[in-house]
Amino acid sequence: MKVAIFPPNSLILADLVERKGHEALVLQKEIRKKVTDPEIDSPPFNITEEEPIKGLKYAAIEVPSGIRGRMAIFGPLIEEAEAAIIMEDAPYGFGCIGCARTNELSMYFLRKRGIPLLEIHYPNTRDGTMEVVNKINTFLDELKAKEA
Amino acid sequence: MSGNESKVTRMIILGPAAKISQSELVGKLHMLELPLTIKSTCYGSVIHGEEKDVLDAVSKIRKLDPPNIFTKDRGFPPGDPRRCRAKRGGAREGFHQLEKEFELLGYVGEALDCPEVVDLKEPGKISPEEFRKIAWECEK
Numbered sequence: 001m002k003v004a005i006f007p008p009n010s011l012i013l014a015d016l017v018e019r020k021g022h023e024a025l026v027l028q029k030e031i032r033k034k035v036t037d038p039e040i041d042s043p044p045f046n047i048t049e050e051e052p053i054k055g056l057k058y059a060a061i062e063v064p065s066g067i068r069g070r071m072a073i074f075g076p077l078i079e080e081a082e083a084a085i086i087m088e089d090a091p092y093g094f095g096c097i098g099c100a101r102t103n104e105l106s107m108y109f110l111r112k113r114g115i116p117l118l119e120i121h122y123p124n125t126r127d128g129t130m131e132v133v134n135k136i137n138t139f140l141d142e143l144k145a146k147e148a
Numbered sequence: 149m150s151g152n153e154s155k156v157t158r159m160i161i162l163g164p165a166a167k168i169s170q171s172e173l174v175g176k177l178h179m180l181e182l183p184l185t186i187k188s189t190c191y192g193s194v195i196h197g198e199e200k201d202v203l204d205a206v207s208k209i210r211k212l213d214p215p216n217i218f219t220k221d222r223g224f225p226p227g228d229p230r231r232c233r234a235k236r237g238g239a240r241e242g243f244h245q246l247e248k249e250f251e252l253l254g255y256v257g258e259a260l261d262c263p264e265v266v267d268l269k270e271p272g273k274i275s276p277e278e279f280r281k282i283a284w285e286c287e288k
Contacts, residue, residue: 009242011161011220011249012256018219019260031223032156035230091248118268126255133259134266142268 001143004081006107007090008074016133017085020140025077034073059105070102078109083116083143085136090122116143156199157225158206160192161246163216163253176212180205187226191246192217194226215260218253 001022005013008027017024034047047069055068058075086107111117118139123129162173174188177195182205184197195202210217229235274282 009245011159011218011246012252014220015218016256024221026221028221028223032221035223035228036155036225091245123252123255126258129252129255130259130264131266133256134264135268137263138266138268141265 001147002080002082003140003143004077004084004110006084006086006103006110008077008106010087010090013085013087013136016136017140020137020144022083022140022143025081027074027077030073030077058109064101066099067102067105070099071105074102074106075109078106078113081110081113081115084110084113085118085120085139086110087120087122087132116146154199155197155225156202157194157196157222158202159189159194159220159222159246160206160209161218161220161250161253162192163218163257164250165254165257166216167213173209173212176209177205180208185226191250194222196225215257216253218256 002025003017003022004025005017007013008025014024014026051072052065052068054072055063055065055070055075058071059068088107116139118135120132120135121128123132160173160177162168162170168176170188170190170192174186174193177184177186177193182197182201184195184201184205187194187196195205197205206219210219224231226232227234231240233240
């Protein structure tokens with residue numbers, strides 16, 4: 001099953017999803033398409049004026065172009081998702097390079113999709129981490145059971 | 149750059165309780181004899197190649213110490229001048245995030261070692277009648 005994770009570049013979430021045999025929809029896969037293209041229109045990355053236009057599908061024209069540009073990359077992953085794991089309160093620097101409004105919008109779209117969703121908080125302690133890992137594994141096992 | 153589009157990059161990260169070192173990890177990756185670019189790093193290694201070979205290497209390497217070897221996709225190929233620390237100076241983008249997540253990897257490994265099935269339902273409120281019944285039972 002394709003599982004969207006939030007923050008979309010989290011090592012822990014992506015690793016746990018793959019361990020259970022699901023496909024993690026991570027931001028790096030989308031970024032790879034942009035940076036390994038032989039034609040780089042706008043060095044160093046292939047982020048052009050097209051991205052904020054594509055982002056109009058997810059956010060209104062009044063929304064800053066930075067958010068629309070980020071949504072153009074993360075939006076297709078949300079649409080592809082069959083399940084999602086959202087980890088809130090992750091430290092600054094996680095997610096769409098720390099853009100709080102993009103994070104809010106992405107979480108809103110994931111919740112609105114109506115797919116199986118697990119919401120957890122970023123752990124800071126040993127017990128918290130173990131509980132979060134167990135919750136994620138239980139959620140992923142349930143997904144596998146539903147799939148079978 | 150031709151042919152690079154089908155190639156993928158993976159970061160292999162060793163947890164703090166890993167039973168193998170970075171150099172051992174790189175040695176083992178070379179021993180797999182897969183057509184991969186392997187780069188040794190402070191957290192483990194970065195491998196780059198065709199998706200099939202990369203996933204094959206990841207599954208074989210994970211078997212060495214399953215709860216303490218973690219992997220993550222990476223968008224940029226290893227040593228890319230747009231990201232490589234050697235060319236730019238300063239910490240690579242994404243390093244601080246990795247550093248923060250590394251703090252929890254030991255606990256994640258522990259949880260993977262002794263898995264438990266937990267209830268995903270949030271604990272809810274109980275009715276006053278039910279609470280009264282529990283209080284009466286406790287008083288007995």
